[in-house]
Amino acid sequence: MCSMVVPLLLSTFVLYSCIGNASAGVTSAFVRNEWPSVDIPLDNEVFAVPKGYNAPQQVHITQGDYDGKAVVISWVTTDGPGSNTVRYGLSEGKYDFTADGTLQNYTFYNYKSGYIHHCLVDGLQYSTKYYYEIGSGDSSRRFWFQTPPEIDPDASYKFGIIGDLGQTYNSLSTIEHCGQTDAQAVLFVGDLSYADRYDHNDVGIRWDSWGRFVERSAAYRPWIWSAGNHEIEYFPHLREVIPFRNYLHRYPTPYVASESSSPLWYAVRRASAHIIVLSSYSPFVKYTPQWRWLAQELKNVDREKTPWLIVLMHAPIYNSNDAHFMEGESMRVVFESWFCQYKVDVVFAGHVHAYERSYRISNIQYNVSTRASYPVPDKSAPIYITVGDGGNQEGLALRFRDPQPDYSAFREASYGHSTLEIRNRTHALYHWNRNDDGKRVPTDSFVLHNQYWGDSHRRRKLKKNHLFSIISKRAYSQ
Ligand SMILES: *[C@@H]1O[C@H](CO)[C@@H](O)[C@H](O)[C@H]1NC(C)=O
Ligand SMILES: *[C@@H]1O[C@H](CO)[C@@H](O)[C@H](O)[C@H]1NC(C)=O
Numbered sequence: 001m002c003s004m005v006v007p008l009l010l011s012t013f014v015l016y017s018c019i020g021n022a023s024a025g026v027t028s029a030f031v032r033n034e035w036p037s038v039d040i041p042l043d044n045e046v047f048a049v050p051k052g053y054n055a056p057q058q059v060h061i062t063q064g065d066y067d068g069k070a071v072v073i074s075w076v077t078t079d080g081p082g083s084n085t086v087r088y089g090l091s092e093g094k095y096d097f098t099a100d101g102t103l104q105n106y107t108f109y110n111y112k113s114g115y116i117h118h119c120l121v122d123g124l125q126y127s128t129k130y131y132y133e134i135g136s137g138d139s140s141r142r143f144w145f146q147t148p149p150e151i152d153p154d155a156s157y158k159f160g161i162i163g164d165l166g167q168t169y170n171s172l173s174t175i176e177h178c179g180q181t182d183a184q185a186v187l188f189v190g191d192l193s194y195a196d197r198y199d200h201n202d203v204g205i206r207w208d209s210w211g212r213f214v215e216r217s218a219a220y221r222p223w224i225w226s227a228g229n230h231e232i233e234y235f236p237h238l239r240e241v242i243p244f245r246n247y248l249h250r251y252p253t254p255y256v257a258s259e260s261s262s263p264l265w266y267a268v269r270r271a272s273a274h275i276i277v278l279s280s281y282s283p284f285v286k287y288t289p290q291w292r293w294l295a296q297e298l299k300n301v302d303r304e305k306t307p308w309l310i311v312l313m314h315a316p317i318y319n320s321n322d323a324h325f326m327e328g329e330s331m332r333v334v335f336e337s338w339f340c341q342y343k344v345d346v347v348f349a350g351h352v353h354a355y356e357r358s359y360r361i362s363n364i365q366y367n368v369s370t371r372a373s374y375p376v377p378d379k380s381a382p383i384y385i386t387v388g389d390g391g392n393q394e395g396l397a398l399r400f401r402d403p404q405p406d407y408s409a410f411r412e413a414s415y416g417h418s419t420l421e422i423r424n425r426t427h428a429l430y431h432w433n434r435n436d437d438g439k440r441v442p443t444d445s446f447v448l449h450n451q452y453w454g455d456s457h458r459r460r461k462l463k464k465n466h467l468f469s470i471i472s473k474r475a476y477s478q
C-alpha cells in the first residue's frame, strides 16, 4: 500500500492516491481547482422570479401514485392565493383537461411562506408527453413532462441520481450536467437547499430560492425525494422544533399509495424499477412504523414485474470517508440482512460530499457474541453508492480513510452525479459523471447485472445441465 498526501493549498483538492494489490479498490487521483463553495447570491439570474403579477414560481413535479400514471405538480404564488388549477393536454397550447389542487401557507420564525400549491394529476397514459399550464392570464406559465412506460420487466428507463445539492455554482453545474444526460427522472438522496445554514427569516428565503433554482429540471421531470439531515431544521432558538417543516410543506411524496404512514418513507414503481425511499432521520429500529412498513414493502416487491430493486437513503451504510464515518451503522445493523435476503440491486445514499462505490459485500454474519465483524464478499448483497457530491456550500469531504478498505471499489472527492440506464431485466448501465469544471466527464462506469434475473438465468442454465443438485441451499433457499 502506498499513500501520498499533497498539501492542501487554498483552492486545491487533497490528492490521495493508493494503489494496492490486484483486488483492491481505486482512490482516484483526480485533482482540479475548486469553484467557490458559496451560495449563489440571491440577485443572480438563476433565482430570477418569473415576471407578472402572482406568476407561479418554484414549479416542480414528483410521481403521484405507485405505478407512474400520476404526477403531483407543485408551485408557489406570492402575491395572492391565485388559482389551484392545472390545465393540461397532449399538445402545446391545447389543454383539454384540468385538475384542481390544494393550497397552504405557513410561517417559519417570522418568515411567511408564499401560497404553496400541490395538484395531483392522475389517470395519465403511459409513455406520453403532457403539456401543462399554471397561473392566470399574462402570468401563466407552461411546462411539459413525459410519463414513464407501463410497468414491465423489460421497460428501459434512465434515472439521474443527485444528492446534497445546495445552491452554489457547483450545484448549478451538477443540475446542468444531469440535464445533458437525458435522465427521465431524478432520484434525489437528500439534503436539498441547505437553507438551514442560514438563520431567522433567511431560512425560508433560501428554501424559496432553491425552489426557483431546481425548477429548470424539476418542472419537467419528476424528482423522487428523500430527506437528509439538512431537512430536519431543529431551531430551538427560533422556537421551530418540529422536524422537516419547510421540507414537508414544499416537497410532497406519494406515500399513501405505498401504504406508508409518513411522507418520509415510501415506495414507487416506475418502468421496470421498484424504488424504496427510507428516512435515515426517522425511527427505524425493530417495531417502529418505518421498520414495519419496510418489512411489508419488501414482500410487495415483484421482481417478475419490476426486476430492479433500488433503495434510497441519506446516510450511507458503507462509507470510507472520514466525513460521517459510521453514521449509517445503526441502519446497517437493522436493515442490511433484508437487503441481502431480498437481493436489492443497488443502494444510493448521499450525506458524504464525495463519490464512493462498494463491491457486493455484507456484514451480516456478525452478532454480539462473535468477535469477527467485518464486511465479506456476498453475491446477494447490493452495491452501495454514495453520491453526496451535488456541490453544496459545505464543500467536499476530502479525507478518505487510508488504506482504502477492501469493500470500497472506487472513491473520488469531487462533484458530480450518477445515471442508471436500465436496458432490460438483466442489464443496466451505470455511470458516475464528474463535474470537471465546465464539463461532464463519465468517470466510474460499469454494467449492473440484475440480482434477481441474473440468478434465475443461472438457475435455468444449471438445471438444464443437471447440476441443480449440487447448488448450495444457501443460494436458493430464499
Ligand atoms: C395564510 O394566508 C392568509 C391569506 O393571505 C393569511 O390571512 C394567513 O395569515 C396566512 N397564514 C399563515 C400561517 O401564514
Ligand atoms: C451468534 O454467533 C454465535 C457464534 O458463531 C452463534 O453460536 C450464535 O448462534 C449466533 N447468534 C445468533 C442470534 O445468530
Ligand SMILES: *[C@@H]1O[C@H](CO)[C@@H](O)[C@H](O)[C@H]1NC(C)=O
Pocket: 423, 424, 425, 426, 427
Ligand atoms: C439486455 O441488454 C443488454 C445490454 O444492452 C444486451 O446485451 C442483452 O442482450 C439484452 N437482453 C435481452 C434479453 O434483450
Ligand SMILES: [Fe+2]
Pocket: 164, 191, 228, 229, 230, 314, 350, 351, 352
Ligand atoms: Fe447530509
